[in-house]
Amino acid sequence: MNTVILRTAARYLAPTLIILSLWLLWRGHNAPGGGFIGGLVAGSAVVLHAIAFGPVAARRALRGSPRAWMAIGMALALGAALLGFVFGETLLDAAWVDVPGVGPLGTPLIFDVGVFAVVVGAVSGFTLALWPEGAEPGAEEA
Amino acid sequence: MHGLMSLVVGALFAAGVYLMLKREILHVLVGLTLVGNGANLAIFVASGARVAPPPLVPDGLDAPLAGHADPLPQALILTAIVIGFGVLGFALALARRSTETLGTDDLDRLPTTEGQGT
Amino acid sequence: MSGVDPHIWLIAPLVVPLAAAVFGLLAGRRTRRAVALTGHVLHIAAAAGLLYTVLGDGALAVRIGGWPGPFGIALVGDSLSALLVGVTAIVGAAAGLTSQLGERLPHPLKAPLMHALLLGVCGAFLTGDLFNLYVWFEVLLVASFVLLTLDRAPLSIAAGVRYVAINLVASALFLTALGLLYAKAGTLDMAHIARLVDGDTGHTLGGVAALLTVAFGIKAGIFPLFGWLPPAYPAPPPVIAALFAGLLTKVGVYALIRLYTLIFVHDPWAHDLLLWLGAATMTVGVLGAAAQVEVRRILSFHIVSQIGYIVVGVALYTPLAVGAAVFYLVHHIVVKTSLFLVGGVITDAGGSERLDRLGGLRLAWPAAALLFAIPALSLAGMPPLSGFFAKLGIIRAGIAADATWVAVLALAVGLLTLYSMLKIAHAAVLGPAPDDAPPRPVGRARLWPIAALAAVTLALGLAAGPVFEVCLAAGEALIDRTPYLEAAR
Amino acid sequence: MASWLPIWTVALLAAAALAVPLVRALPRLGPCLLALVPGAAAAWFGAQLPHVAVEPLAWSHPWVPALGVDVHLLLDPLALAFALLICGIGAPVVVFAGGYLRGKAVAAPTVAGLLAFAAAMLGLVLADDALFMFVCWEATTIISYLLVGLEYEKSSARTAARRALLITAAGGLALLGALVGLEVVTGADTLSTTPALADGAAVFIALGVLLAAFTKSAQVPFHVWLPGAMAAPTPVSAYLHSAAMVKAGVYLVLRLAPTLGEVWLWRPALLIVGGATALVGGLLAMAATDLKRILACTTVAALGCMLLLAGVDHPLALGAALGLALAHGLYKAGLFMVAGATEKVAGSRDLAQMDPAGARMPWILAVTAGLAGLSMAAAPPFFGFAAKETALTVALAGGGGAAVFGALVLTLAGAAFVYAALAVAREPRGASGKRLTVMVIGPPLLLALVGLVAGPGSGLLGAALLDPVAGAAVGLAVWHGVGVPLGLSLLALALGVVGWRRRAAVRAAAPRIDRAADPGWHDRLWSHVVALAGAVARAVQPVALRANLSVILLAAVGMVTFALLRMRPPSAWVGSPMPDAIDVMLALFLLGGALGAVRARGRLTAIGALGAVGIGAALFYLRHGAPDLAMTQLLVEVLTVVLLMLAFRGLPDLGPRRTGAERRWSAGVALAAGGMIGALVYVAGAVDLGPGISTWFSTQALPEGYGRNVVNVILVDFRALDTLGEVVVLAVAALGALALLARRSEAQS
Incomplete structure (x- = not known):
């Protein structure tokens, strides 16, 4: 594979995928999409980045370890779940605020963002873990 | 269609099992993934899959179109797909580790504790 | 505990380990230990609160998210669930404490993973929703996968490969059966399914029931599905093995109990089949144990054998039998965990798993020898330890239910259990050390959690009266079903 | 008064707990102080003699009522007789143990074990609850295991302890089954209220009880554990193998005879097994030269005589058996202590190794040995003689062939006792190196003197203990007048002496015997x-994972097939449209992918085929109203393929490794499993049970969940708990993968 073309493509494709993933996350409550799908798309962007520029660059682009992404994602999900106690009666009891012009915002959205973060962390975690040792791009491989 | 898809699900299981009974770790993993796909399809087919509008509430309405697809199995399968993906990712790491550590991808040569006291 | 919404006690046993796992991941090197230990303490407190509430007020349920039944996911706590959650918290804390006290620098993931495992186990015990049960199964499984292979030793990796492969098959079968059940019943709420299929199980759901039995049977380790278990449990480090031995198969057994007391209750044929499977399980398991020459392999085969007793109790399907099975579960979780913990102490001190390379523990380390004797005698069913009452319950129920052959078989299996415990005792504990190289005490602090569990098995025996009363009530409630169905309405 | 019953047991347990520190601190005074506890108990029990026959003492405390295990204690004449034996002999044995083992490491644990054993044994005879009796029964088994093997570093001690434990535990389990059966059949709470049984399940119950009694009391063929158990320290043998544990079987038979005595199996089994044991034990005793072994084998013989008597069909048989048990306890404990003392002064206890011309024993030892030996030989006027005379009288009164058999056996066994008494009392020789302390010689002398006094006093003792048990006057007395019993006694004496004279010949036959x-x-x-x-x-x-998987899958196929065959044919099917062309194409695509994966030779082909299946599934979802599912499936499939490629990059591909037979087997299993799942999915098309719950989700998503994508609302709101768990799965799996493949440098960070 021609690394130059790949790198050029990745340079533009990866940010596009990130934006797409955020859009999928945002609209997921009302149209196909959501935290999982968004997270998978964003994770794919990381994978692409890794293929083009190598795992070190991908890790840098991730702005934090996969472990941190996952921990924070789980913390967000747990926090959203526990907010049910604060605003409602039980675990995961959804609380909503109607924001004019934007629509209803609520704890399920926080929850979905947590899911998104965990999926991003997991996909990049798998990729970085499985990356063969010493196989940096540029070094010729299949 | 139900009959046809039952056949397909059965075939996916059969193919998966056939691969799982091989000695190479990669084929076993491919087999497990096929079985997972089969299980997901089985849920979808058994709960009455048919050509139908998706369970989305169109603008202006407060419920999906009449005759829409059942959303619950979709949610279940989605969860199952992601779980399956996670577990497969770990299994791949394990397979790689196993091949590196034990020097073989042959499942018949996995050591056990029997007779291996230090 | 007045003033607190009792439903909080259903949620706390899940929230605590989840929070402990998440904070454990976020914590730095210095705070990790504190987070892990706090998690265990709070988990025990939460479980105690649940047990206290359930025993006082009867079964209770909460719909997560506040959605009405049968649409939202219910957490249901009856006596069975509450007892199991309680004992899970205890053995989890014992294992966690052993890890934190006995290891100089535990792997940073170890404590969070153990909490994740406890989360999965408690979730499985508490959920009232079949798909949610699948999810908790996966949580505990994936946590067990990682814990099993965390030390990356060749044996652990090899055991991990087998274990993962078999469990993924079991999960796929479970998932398929679940989908088929949903296709039939149109619902996932276990109480709702129970009401829907009332009186018509064998004929419409027989195939699904069989598939679920296989899926849970693999996890429970019943005959002939247990082949994965004996090679898997001796491989990981002692603490992990102890946690597995205590908890993992019991979740499968728990699922079988729920299945056969809540949903598939009108099919005597299925109960007969279960009886034969249970009898075969206890026999084959104990024979396997008698043939082994390694400490933890003997103990692993005993898990299989003991599961057989519990399955027999469920299959006999009388209040006494099911109550005895519940008592057996509680007893077995405690005793098996402590046996694996002390087995780890023995093998670490002696530097080998093999019986012919161990010895001299009684003289070198009498405290460890004593702490082996207590759970070993309890496992062999010696009074007044908990194992005696567990076995007595099954035997009595067998005789009372006119299944005397099972009772006689259970007695014979008891003798073989004693035999294989003697094997360990004579080789490793009482016999002379090989080449006059006595075992060296390792990490004396590791004995404290074992001592605590030994105290529990002793207490379960001496206070067997009230405890068995609770279990009997649980058995009656399980057969009656009304308390569960009412709570989960 | 009744509340004293548990107190004595608890006091003995407390003494056992105190024993280790106390004996270590005060090696001489400690055991004597501790012996006060069983001594006081014996005195208290003795004081109850007059009342108990009139009105037994009872005390109860619930333990596990649901399982019928409660602490019902009852002091009736039978229990009292054994309680006296246990405590009365326990006290001197504890003193002896302190003296005999002084300065040895095992002294303190031995004393503690003896006291704990006394507690268990006392609980056993006082128990009026069948299962509580069993609890104490097993406690005696375990404590005796620990005591027999106190010197576990010797392999002979371990072997003996294991054999004893396995045999007695097997009997214990039979007993457990029998006692549970007894409770279930009769519904009685206490042994004293259990009605007599005759047939049906009673046969099995009787069988279990007899097995327990035979194993515990070392009856043929289970007697093999007792001689080996002589590896135990001598004080342990003096107590467990004379007065206490081995008597538990006799006690059990006496206790349950009123309940099970009419079962057809009961008496013949006791007669035959007891008789055989008496003869075998006697022969073994004559062949032996080790003092303790001689005593152990005479114990076997004596126990046989007791059970034989218990099987005699005569109203007084039980009383006579009890008389023998008391006499035996008195003389045998003393003789074991004598054997220990002999070993101390002679340096050996094996007659074959002693110098025939060596110095005689100290006179006090000779006197003690002589007194106890005379009681064993049933010489008048010792207690042994009184008991033996009564036994012969009762056996002969039983009438019929059983009487002849019983009398014959008792006579022959009596001859063996005479022989053994001569061996123990007369033969030992050795250079007296050490002096005997009071703590060593005092206890056996005391017991021997009691045996002497109890002979003339046996009338009183019999009236107080034996008569109430038998429910009639047993007539225990030293002088029964001139008759057949006296003749047989004299015959036994003569035979014993003759045998003794020819001991060389007897011992030559020892290996064969x-x-x-x-x-x-x-x-x-x-x-x-x-x-x-x-x-x-x-x-x-099986070693191979494949074999495990095959077994599991075939078991699943078998169970599901059977269940499917039992199902009612569905009365109606949910309507399903005929597949259109696109459906067929999708199905063919999926089938092709599956086939491709199966036939793939290299890795890339297999991975590609897997990807094709995933894409086919995604398209199928998309077409059937599941866009979220389709997107997820597609993304996951792409990532799966990438990860598979990553994972196996750089690893050698070794090609197919299965033989043709293995392939055919795999194909068979695979087709069976696939067929099973396919059939299940197909059958799921039958009419379902209810309206289902999914409509609710569709209608509530917008108004209650504020979302138009119903699937997403289910995932993050209605069933968010699933998602929470799923997130944990994903995170744990990824963390695990990272931990597994972390480079060494990162592994500990």
Whole structure:
């Protein structure tokens, strides 16, 4: 594979995928999409980045370890779940605020963002873990 | 269609099992993934899959179109797909580790504790 | 505990380990230990609160998210669930404490993973929703996968490969059966399914029931599905093995109990089949144990054998039998965990798993020898330890239910259990050390959690009266079903 | 008064707990102080003699009522007789243990074990609850195991302890089954209120009880454990193997005779087994030269005589058996202590190793040995004689062939006792190196003197203890007048002396006698069991993962098929549209992917085929109203393929490694499993049970969940708990993968 073309493509494709993933996350409550799908798309962007520029660059682009992404994602999900106690009666009891012009915002959205973060962390975690040792791009491989 | 898809699900299981009974770790993993796909399809087919509008509430309405697809199995399968993906990712790491550590991808040569006291 | 919404006690046993796992991941090197230990303490407190509430007020349920039944996911706590959650918290804390006290620098993931495992186990015990049960199964499984292979030793990796492969098959079968059940019943709420299929199980759901039995049977380790278990449990480090031995198969057994007391209750044929499977399980398991020459392999085969007793109790399907099975579960979780913990102490001190390379523990380390004797005698069913009452319950129920052959078989299996415990005792504990190289005490602090569990098995025996009363009530409630169905309405 | 019953047991337990520190601190005074506890208990029990026959004492405390295990204690004449034996002999044995083992490491644990054993044994005889009795029964088994093997570093001690434990535990389990059966059948709470049984389940109950009694009381063929148990320290033998544990079987038979005595199996079994045991034990005793072994074998014989008597069909038989048990306890404990003292002064206890011309024993030892030996030989006017005379009288009164058999056996066994008494009392020789302390010689002398006094006083003792048990006057007395019993006693004496004269010939036959009496069945049985276990273990523990999987899948196929065959044919099917062209194409695509994966030779092909299946599934979802599912499936499939490629990059591809037979087997299993799942999915098309719950989600998503994508609302709101768990799965799996493949440098960060 021609690394130059790949790198050029990745340079533009990866940010596009990130934006797409955020859009999928945002609209997921009302149209196909959501935290999982968004997270998978964003994770794919990381994978692409890794293929083009190598795992070190991908890790840098991730702005934090996969472990941190996952921990924070789980913390967000747990926090959203526990907010049910604060605003409602039980675990995961959804609380909503109607924001004019934007629509209803609520704890399920926080929850979905947590899911998104965990999926991003997991996909990049798998990729970085499985990356063969010493196989940096540029070094010729299949 | 139900009959046809039952056949397909059965075939996916059969193919998966056939691969799982091989000695190479990669084929076993491919087999497990096929079985997972089969299980997901089985849920979808058994709960009455048919050509139908998706369970989305169109603008202006407060419920999906009449005759829409059942959303619950979709949610279940989605969860199952992601779980399956996670577990497969770990299994791949394990397979790689196993091949590196034990020097073989042959499942018949996995050591056990029997007779291996230090 | 007045003033607190009792439903909080259903949620706390899940929230605590989840929070402990998440904070454990976020914590730095210095705070990790504190987070892990706090998690265990709070988990025990939460479980105690649940047990206290359930025993006082009867079964209770909460719909997560506040959605009405049968649409939202219910957490249901009856006596069975509450007892199991309680004992899970205890053995989890014992294992966690052993890890934190006995290891100089535990792997940073170890404590969070153990909490994740406890989360999965408690979730499985508490959920009232079949798909949610699948999810908790996966949580505990994936946590067990990682814990099993965390030390990356060749044996652990090899055991991990087998274990993962078999469990993924079991999960796929479970998932398929679940989908088929949903296709039939149109619902996932276990109480709702129970009401829907009332009186018509064998004929419409027989195939699904069989598939679920296989899926849970693999996890429970019943005959002939247990082949994965004996090679898997001796491989990981002692603490992990102890946690597995205590908890993992019991979740499968728990699922079988729920299945056969809540949903598939009108099919005597299925109960007969279960009886034969249970009898075969206890026999084959104990024979396997008698043939082994390694400490933890003997103990692993005993898990299989003991599961057989519990399955027999469920299959006999009388209040006494099911109550005895519940008592057996509680007893077995405690005793098996402590046996694996002390087995780890023995093998670490002696530097080998093999019986012919161990010895001299009684003289070198009498405290460890004593702490082996207590759970070993309890496992062999010696009074007044908990194992005696567990076995007595099954035997009595067998005789009372006119299944005397099972009772006689259970007695014979008891003798073989004693035999294989003697094997360990004579080789490793009482016999002379090989080449006059006595075992060296390792990490004396590791004995404290074992001592605590030994105290529990002793207490379960001496206070067997009230405890068995609770279990009997649980058995009656399980057969009656009304308390569960009412709570989960 | 009744509340004293548990107190004595608890006091003995407390003494046992105190024993280790106390004996270590005060090696001489400690045991004497501790002996006060059983001594006081014996005195208290003795004081109850007059009342108990009139009104037994009872005390109760619930333990596990749901299982019928409660602490019902009852002091009736039978219990009292044994309680006296246990406590009365326990006290001197504890003193003896302190003296005999002084300065040895095992002294303190031995004393503690003896006291704990006394507590268990006392609980056993006082128990009026069948299962509480069993609890104490097993406690005696375990404590005796610990005591027999106190010197576990010797392999002989371990072997003996294991054999004793396995045999007695097997009997214990039979007893447990029998007692549970008894409770279930009769519904009685206490033994004293259990009605007499005759047939039906009673046969099995009787069988279990007899097995327990035979194993515990070392009856043929289970007697093989007792001689080996002589590896125990002498004080342990003096107590467990004379007065206490081995008597538990006799006690059990006496206790349950009113309940089970009419079962057809009961009396013949006791007569035959007891008789055989008496003869075998006698022969073994005559062949032996080790003092303790001689005593152990005479114990076997004596126990046989007791059970034989218990099987005699005569109203006074039980009383007579009890008389023998009391006499035996008195003289045998003393003789064991004498053997220990002899070993101390002579340096050996094996007659074959003693110098025939060596110095005589100290006079006090000779006197003690003589007194106890005379009681064993049933010489008048010792208590042994009184008991033996009564036994012969009762046996002869039983009438019929059983009477002749019983009398014959008792006579022959009596001859063996005479022989053994001569061996123990007259033969030992040795250079007296050490002096005997009071703590060593005092206790046996005391017991021997009691045996002497109890003979003339046996009338009183019999009236107080034996008569209430028998429910009639047993007539225990030293002088029964001139008659057949006296003749038989004299015959036994004569035979014993003659045998003694020809002891060289008897001992020459020893190896043959030993082999015949103990052909090693027990060890062979266990080696067969272990061989069977090995075969089972190999069969169920296949090395290959494939074999495991095959077994699991075939079991699943079998169970599901059977269940499907039992199902009612569905009365109606949910309508399903005929597949259109696109459906067929999708199905073919999926089938092709599956086939491709199966036929793939290299890795890339297999991975590609897997990807094709995933894409096919995604398209199928998309077409059937599941866009979220389709997107997820597609993304996951792409990532899966990438990860598979990453994971196996750089690893050698070794190609197919299965033989043709293996392939055919795999194909068979695969087709069976696939067919099973396909059939299940197909059958799921039958009419379902209810309206289902999914409509609710569709209608509530917008108004309650504020979302138009119903699937997403389910995931993050209605069923968010699933998602929470799923997130944990994903995170844990990824963390695990990272931990597994972390480079060494990162592994500990």
